[in-house]
Amino acid sequence: MTTELRRLRNYIDGEFRDAVDGRTTDVVDPATGEAYATAPLSAQADVDAAMAAAEAAFPVWRDVTPGVRQRAILKIADAMEARQEELLDAECRNCGKPRELTRQEELPMMLDQIRFFAGAARMLEGKSAGEYMEGLTSFVRREPVGVCAQVAPWNYPLMMAVWKFAPALAAGNTVVLKPSDTTPASAVWLAEVIGGVFDEMELPRGIFNVVCGDRETGRLMVEHDTPAMASITGSVRAGMEVAGSAAKDLKRVHLELGGKAPCVVFDDADIAAAVEGIRDGGFFNAGQDCTAATRVLVQEGVYEEFVTALAKAAAEVKTGDVNDPDAAYGALNNAGHLEKVAGFIDRLPAHAKVEAGGERVGDKGYFYAPTVVSGLKQDDEIVQNEVFGPVITVQSFSDEEQAVKWSNDVEYALASSVWTSDHARAMRLSKALDFGCVWINTHIPLVAEMPHGGFKKSGYGKDLSAYGFDDYTRVKHVMTAL
Incomplete structure (x- = not known):
């Protein structure tokens, strides 16, 4: 007698979808060593669809006011908090984490970090306008970079997804997120929550997308022509591969890698x-x-x-x-x-x-x-x-x-x-x-207010804080004649 496995699916342009070619991989419960679900093993067609959805949604999300972005992100935190038992179900099965410890130590941090970045959406900073050359006024625009390809790790699948999507969305970017192939359940659950908020606010459905898969799926995302930025939390080996792939078309790269504290x-x-x-x-x-x-x-x-x-x-x-x-x-x-x-x-x-x-x-x-x-x-x-x-x-x-x-x-x-x-x-x-x-x-x-990130082979770029928010923006100088 066999138990039917739960079927996880990608979330692309507001819809849950299987991989185009139908391939899947088993998801194993670390506490038992037994498979409890299947997830898509996404390939080029799936990545293409997610990137197209994020690219189409970007102009609208970029141009809404920071106040609208703040309200959306706060609603995401509120929805996660209201559905925290589902969140814990997904994350603890994902990782084999003790449930009550996760409730006490991880859940409050996630919600606080999301709410921090909701506020950061309205705190874009740059040098004050001034006349640095006679007859001309200069000022700085801080803008979103575009579509962000993000790869989350398996040790804190949901919290690391928060560290990625929250500052990216707050800055006005759109996101294609890939969870680890061993821990996709909470990211798929998160997609349902975020999709519900965007539907309620009548915002484009492609702002946030989740593509499940393995290392090859991540490579396809990083090498794709659409993203302006690739962000990964993972091993040093993975970070080096991402940096090398992104260098081919000079994508921005944000790396949080290993440590030996x-x-x-x-x-x-x-x-x-x-x-x-x-x-x-x-x-x-x-x-x-x-x-x-x-x-x-x-x-x-x-x-x-x-x-x-x-x-x-x-x-x-x-x-x-x-x-x-x-x-x-x-x-x-x-x-x-x-x-x-x-x-x-x-x-x-x-x-x-x-x-x-x-x-x-x-x-x-x-x-x-x-x-x-x-x-x-x-x-x-x-x-x-x-x-x-x-x-x-x-x-x-x-x-x-x-x-x-x-x-x-x-x-x-x-x-x-x-x-x-x-x-x-x-x-x-x-x-x-x-x-x-x-x-x-x-x-x-x-x-949430202080930066997290390393030097040497621990990577570069910062998570959390205003520094983490700034990493998802670009700076433009505007000069006008008086």
Whole structure:
């Protein structure tokens, strides 16, 4: 006896559609390892249709007042909030996330971020008009860039979709969004919500479109002639491929890629607070977060104390399924990723020590125990490369100079944290650490008003904040004779 799988469909020009050629891919529940839905495996014809719809809708959406865009985006947030149980159904099944934790930690942030960008729609800024040459007045217009091709990841499928569509729509752009092939359900649900708002307001139906598919689908979107901008949150490899494809016709590119965040704990830090903050920042969302607190550098005088305390704290962290109220995190995203995370532990050098965890949990789904590894050296694979799982590594350092050198000695540069009671030291480290975010005596909080984005192989461009909004605009100089 087989259970009929739910059928997800693309959302193009206000209509739900199967892929033109009828191809599909299975969508697997990470908590069970079993397929529960199918989604379109979209190809060129589907991408063409979505791009045509977005292109046709752009002139109308571009030319409505910022106030109209604000009202539409606020209505989207209100509709999501009113239908939050459906949202949680889709997102938690998508990802294997604990439901109540997602309700408390992710849902409020999403809604706040959408509402922030609704306000940003009415805050377009530029230099004031002036006579910089005699007899001539100059001013700046800030305009939308056009159609945006956006690719969202699987670790926070809905929140990362929010980070993309909200500033793009607020600035007056139209959107073709591709969710990850492993987590399309919440994006398809989102399309229904947004489509309902645009229908209610009698706005063009092609303003927001969702195309499901795999890596090839994403490539077709980025290489398409229509988009003026490509935005992706994903791996370094994916970001490089997108940048290369976009270069062929000089599209704008917005990249938020991997991370390997150092957490630098000095001997004057509040050790209990550092352990708690790093535990929470390292294991949240099963460590599947490019800002996760996964690489800890501890000053040698408190190293043993810290390792012992962190291992004990990790042993008290529980992973569990969607409906487990005590679960601090859920399953890893897919079987391949579980294998990747386990591989880092299997390949540990002889000088490393697993202080906690280090094994799969259960015999179904993709659960992995909260893991702490000590005794590591700077050039070890697990120190240099992103694990993207519930694994925290700990190294010992001697002084501030060494801490800064080792912190910066990775290819990533997204986020970092400093744990110290010395304000001057914290200020020195905030300058010296080569990362897009430096937290002091905390790790992982984000707010809509502040930018998020990295340097080096963590990508470029900013999410959130007015800086993220500006990334979806272009600047035009207008000069007129008096």
